[in-house]
Structure formats: C-alpha cells, structure tokens
Amino acid sequence: MTGGEKRNLIISVLVFLVAALLPLVNNGYWLSIGVSVAMYTVLATSWTLFSGPTNYIALSTAAFFGIGMYIVAAFLDWAPYPVLVLIAGIVGALFAAVIGLATLRIAGVYFVIFTLGLAELVRQIVAWMQHVMGTSSGLYVLISMTDPILYWLLLGLSAIVFLVGWWIGRSRLGFALRIIGNDEVVAEHSGISTARAKVVLFIISSAFASLTGALVAPRWSYVEPTIAFSPFLSFQVVIMALLGGVHRLWGPLLGVIPFTLLWELISANFPAQTTLLLGVAFLLIVYFIPHGVIGLIEDMIRHRHGMLGSVVSTLQRWKSGNA
Amino acid sequence: MPSPSSADVALTVTEVFKRFGGLVAVDGMSFALAENEVLGLIGPNGSGKTTMMNLISGALKPSSGRIQLYGDKISGAPANEIAQKGVARTFQIVRMLPSLTVIENVAAGGVFGHQKRWGAELHDHAHGLLRRVGLENVDDVPVTSLTYIDQKRVELARALASDPKVLLLDEWLAGLNPTELKTGIALIERLRAEGRTIIIVEHVMDAIRSLCDRCVVMNSGAKIAEGTPQEVLADSEVIRAYLGDADA
Numbered sequence: 001m002t003g004g005e006k007r008n009l010i011i012s013v014l015v016f017l018v019a020a021l022l023p024l025v026n027n028g029y030w031l032s033i034g035v036s037v038a039m040y041t042v043l044a045t046s047w048t049l050f051s052g053p054t055n056y057i058a059l060s061t062a063a064f065f066g067i068g069m070y071i072v073a074a075f076l077d078w079a080p081y082p083v084l085v086l087i088a089g090i091v092g093a094l095f096a097a098v099i100g101l102a103t104l105r106i107a108g109v110y111f112v113i114f115t116l117g118l119a120e121l122v123r124q125i126v127a128w129m130q131h132v133m134g135t136s137s138g139l140y141v142l143i144s145m146t147d148p149i150l151y152w153l154l155l156g157l158s159a160i161v162f163l164v165g166w167w168i169g170r171s172r173l174g175f176a177l178r179i180i181g182n183d184e185v186v187a188e189h190s191g192i193s194t195a196r197a198k199v200v201l202f203i204i205s206s207a208f209a210s211l212t213g214a215l216v217a218p219r220w221s222y223v224e225p226t227i228a229f230s231p232f233l234s235f236q237v238v239i240m241a242l243l244g245g246v247h248r249l250w251g252p253l254l255g256v257i258p259f260t261l262l263w264e265l266i267s268a269n270f271p272a273q274t275t276l277l278l279g280v281a282f283l284l285i286v287y288f289i290p291h292g293v294i295g296l297i298e299d300m301i302r303h304r305h306g307m308l309g310s311v312v313s314t315l316q317r318w319k320s321g322n323a
Numbered sequence: 324m325p326s327p328s329s330a331d332v333a334l335t336v337t338e339v340f341k342r343f344g345g346l347v348a349v350d351g352m353s354f355a356l357a358e359n360e361v362l363g364l365i366g367p368n369g370s371g372k373t374t375m376m377n378l379i380s381g382a383l384k385p386s387s388g389r390i391q392l393y394g395d396k397i398s399g400a401p402a403n404e405i406a407q408k409g410v411a412r413t414f415q416i417v418r419m420l421p422s423l424t425v426i427e428n429v430a431a432g433g434v435f436g437h438q439k440r441w442g443a444e445l446h447d448h449a450h451g452l453l454r455r456v457g458l459e460n461v462d463d464v465p466v467t468s469l470t471y472i473d474q475k476r477v478e479l480a481r482a483l484a485s486d487p488k489v490l491l492l493d494e495w496l497a498g499l500n501p502t503e504l505k506t507g508i509a510l511i512e513r514l515r516a517e518g519r520t521i522i523i524v525e526h527v528m529d530a531i532r533s534l535c536d537r538c539v540v541m542n543s544g545a546k547i548a549e550g551t552p553q554e555v556l557a558d559s560e561v562i563r564a565y566l567g568d569a570d571a
Contacts (some may be wrong), residue, residue, distance in 0.1 A: 018485065172435070178420075179431045181417075185414075185418065186414075186431070189382070189411070189483070190403075190406060191407045191437070191485065193403050
C-alpha cells in the first residue's frame with residue numbers, strides 16, 4: 001500500500017466514523033436526511049461501479065431496489081428480517097446475472113431503454129401475481145426499525161460498497177473494465193472476455209440495489225408496486241452519480257449530498273413541480289458540468305484559478321463546442 | 324492432425340471463406356506461416372487482406388474453412404480466446420485507449436492475453452517494451468498527447484505485451500511520413516531479428532521487400548500468388564492485379 005493510499009484510507013475511516021455520530025447529535029430532521037444520503041450513496045456508488053467504467057447507462061436501479069423491497073414485504077411472515085435481507089441480495093444478484101447475460105450484448109441506447117423497461121416489466125409481473133393470488137396490491141412491512149439503526153445499517157452497507165469498489169479498482173477486473181470503457185474491440189483482442197466482465201459488475205452493482213431496497217422496506221412500512229418500482233428512483237441515482245462524477249469512487253458522494261439537500265428544498269417548497277425540476281436539473285448538469293463536481297474540483301486544482309474560473313472555463317468549452 | 328513436417332508451422336489457413344451476403348470477401352484462402360517467419364499479405368485495395376486478418380484474430384468468424392495455431396483450431400473462437408492462445412494484433416487505424424496513460428495502454432495487452440502479468444512485473448514489462456519501441460520518458464503521459472507514429476509504437480508495444488506466438492500487423496506503416504517510415508521499418512526489422520512470427524498486411528513495397536521472407540498475394544478474396552517478394556512482385560498476374568491489363 002502506497003503512502004497516498006494509506007492517507008486516503010485513514011481519511012475515509014475518519015469520515016465514516018464522523019458520519020456514524022450523526023444519530024447521537026440529531027435524531028429528527030437531519031437524521032432523516034442522513035438516511036436518504038446514506039441510501040443514495042449506496043445506490044449511486046454501486047451504480048457507478050458498473051456504469052462508470054463501461055459507459056453503459058443502466059436505468060435498472062428501481063427494478064432491483066423494488067425486488068429487494070418486495071422480498072422483505074412479501075415473506076416477512078415466513079422468515080426473520082435479516083435472513084430476508086440476505087435473500088434479497090442473492091435474488092437480486094441472480095436476477096442480474098440472467099438479465100446481464102441476455103442484454104449486455106446490446107449496447108448504447110438500446111441497453112438504456114431495456115433497463116428502463118425492466119423496472120416496468122417487473123412491476124407489472126408483481127402486480128399481476130398479486131392479482132392472481134388474490135392479495136391486495138399493497139403490503140405492510142410492520143417491523144420496528146428506528147432511524148438510527150437504519151442509518152447505521154445503510155452507512156455500513158455504503159462502507160462495503162466503497163471497499164468493494166476500492167478492491168475492484170485495484171484488481172484485474174477493474175483494469176479490464178477501464179479498457180472495455182475505452183474500446184471494446186481492443187479489450188476483446190487483448191484477451192478480455194468483455195461479456196463476463198460486464199456481467200460480473202452488473203451483478204455486484206444490482207445486488208447492492210436489492211440489499212438497499214430490503215433495508216429500506218421497514219421505513220416505508222407500506223409497499224406497493226408503483227412505489228417500489230418507481231422509475232424516478234433510477235433517474236435520481238443516475239443524476240446524482242453524474243453530478244458527482246463517475247470516474248472516481250467517491251465521486252457520486254459529491255453528487256448525492258448536494259442533490260439530496262436540493263431535493264429536500266424542492267419537494268418541501270414546490271411539491272407539484274418536483275418532476276419538472278428534476279428534468280431541469282438533469283439538463284443543467286449534463287450541459288454545464290459534464291465531468292461532475294469532481295471534474296470541477298480537479299480542474300480547479302489543475303489550473304489554480306478557483307471555482308469561478310473553472311465554471312467559466314467549462315462554460316467557454318461548452319460554448320465553443322457548440323459554435 | 325499435424326503432420327511430421329508441420330512441427331514448426333505456426334499458423335495454417337485451410338480453405339477459408341468469408342461471405343457477407345452475396346459478397347465473397349475471402350474466397351477459399353489457404354496458406355501456412357512457419358515459426359520465425361515474416362509473411363507479407365499483399366494485394367490491391369479491397370482484395371480481402373484486412374478481412375483475412377480479422378478472421379485470424381477472431382474479429383470475424385469464417386463462413387467455412389479452418390484456421391489452426393500450432394495445430395489447435397482457432398477459427399470460430401471469440402477474439403479474446405484467440406488472443407489468449409497467442410495471437411496479437413495492431414489495427415489498420417490505430418486504436419488507443421484514450422483515458423489511459425501511455426504505459427497503461429501497453430500494460431492492457433499484457434494482463435489477459437497469452438502471457439499474463441500483473442503488478443510490478445507487468446509495470447516493468449510494459450516499461451521495457453516502451454523503451455524497445457523507442458518511447459522514453461512518456462510512461463505517465465496521457466496517450467492522446469502522443470504523435471501518430473508514437474501512438475503506433477504504443478499499439479505495437481501493446482500487441483507485444485502478451486508475448487504472442489503470432490503477431491498480426493495490419494498496415495502498421497500506413498500514414499507515416501518518409502522519415503517515420505524508415506524508423507518504422509527498422510523497428511519491425513528488430514522484431515524479425517528477434518525471431519518473431521509475424522503476418523504483415525502492407526502497401527509499402529519497400530517494407531515488403533526488406534521485411535518479408537515470403538508473400539501471399541490476394542486479389543478479389545483469393546490467393547493469386549505465393550513466394551519470395553522478388554518472385555511475386557515479378558509475377559505477371561500480380562502485376563495485372565495491381566496495375567490492370569496492359570490493354571485496359
């Protein structure tokens with residue numbers, strides 16, 4: 001381990017320890033925001049594990065998140081909650097393996113559309129099954145889970161995501177993915193099984209979404225297909241990850257925090273226009289900070305001309321690019 | 324079914340066809356490549372040379388026929404398996420990995436292919452290859468900042484990184500100016516002196532004369548001549564293929 005890595009590890013551990021103190025400081029409003037931040041950190045970071053290096057934009061977060069949530073909601077009477085969380089992760093992984101093998105050969109916009117349709121497909125299947133079995137469409141998840149416990153669980157899960165991401169980054173698999181993201185033809189001719197590498201990453205990424213859904217289920221207490229499989233979630237995760245920056249492991253975190261706070265503000269003040277504002281936010285991010293907050297920071301360090309200067313230079317680049 | 328005399332045959336291509344719909348791009352090609360041999364695959368534009376290279380490297384699958392590497396059938400296998408068995412290549416139009424540094428671009432060829440390396444060993448190997456192709460002090464530079472010929476060098480180093488049994492160079496000298504061309508030819512000559520087994524697709528006749536032990540000439544997807552560079556370049560059918568009929 002190099003000196004720089006040691007320093008990063010120490011900083012990361014300290015950040016997590018400080019973050020873990022939040023429930024002791026505030027047990028109300030800020031803790032609930034903390035829960036959202038932790039949840040989106042897991043989702044956006046694990047999304048980036050796959051989509052960052054491969055440039056495959058997956059809109060399947062909601063599908064896997066919903067699966068995790070439904071496994072907890074539907075089987076709570078038969079198995080203890082912690083077991084269900086584990087099962088959710090496993091089922092998410094298996095489902096991702098099937099989907100990955102079937103779809104990762106399609107690239108570009110087709111993959112995006114497929115993953116978007118996937119959440120809808122799973123939602124319809126769940127609704128249809130509930131109809132056939134004669135159960136009501138909504139399910140109650142009645143176990144007590146206090147916010148501090150949920151927060152710590154999600155924080156722990158995000159620590160695992162970061163560790164997995166760190167490990168992948170150092171591994172042959174991580175290197176293979178960077179090559180794939182650059183040029184798939186070169187990757188194949190260098191001996192990389194591109195399909196296998198992508199499927200493995202898709203599985204890891206999706207399993208985390210299912211685990212998150214399972215952990216969050218008790219907080220929502222009432223689960224329904226339209227809520228659990230909301231495509232909104234998939235888009236939010238993508239926007240947060242892009243806002244932060246997808247080429248560093250901790251990039252998405254820099255998108256999750258400002259976006260969650262902004263979201264709180266918007267949904268509290270403009271509850272009827274949230275979708276509209278989400279779209280506007282998406283456009284602004286893609287146009288003005290294509291490399292994310294992390295790109296701005298790195299520009300700033302590189303050019304030493306401050307935040308304003310780097311925004312200006314991004315604007316100029318954007319303007320000349322469209323001239 | 325390697326016959327006794329084929330002990331040092333590196334690659335055999337047997338009755339290989341490639342059809343794209345009605346177009347026959349490769350029309351019953353058969354040839355062999357001996358170990359330590361540099362074979363030139365030449366022919367006019369559109370004669371199917373690059374398609375032939377793509378069939379060997381696995382970028383394309385033959386419609387019929389067989390390609391063997393040291394007696395082991397590779398035709399029909401995916402490119403990544405063929406690479407692992409020991410075939411490496413460069414591309415007609417140079418393909419860099421733009422977000423990676425120069426040394427990472429080279430290392431990319433040495434992790435998953437025929438010989439696999441990792442860690443310090445990989446780094447030293449890639450560094451050594453960069454020096455060998457004539458690139459010094461650019462290890463950690465973004466690869467996009469290199470000139471065209473230097474990118475070609477990087478691509479060559481990447482192909483060498485897995486210690487391939489057979490190296491395919493697809494118009495590696497194309498697009499170089501006269502000075503660079505000399506450097507490029509000298510570089511391939513060094514590979515030849517090392518005893519590497521190479522197939523070169525090339526238009527530069529000087530390079531073919533000085534580099535190739537033997538040439539296979541293609542026209543309209545089929546083999547029209549085979550022999551030493553002097554022989555094939557004097558062959559009347561080859562001249563006709565390149566220049567057209569005298570009365571045309």
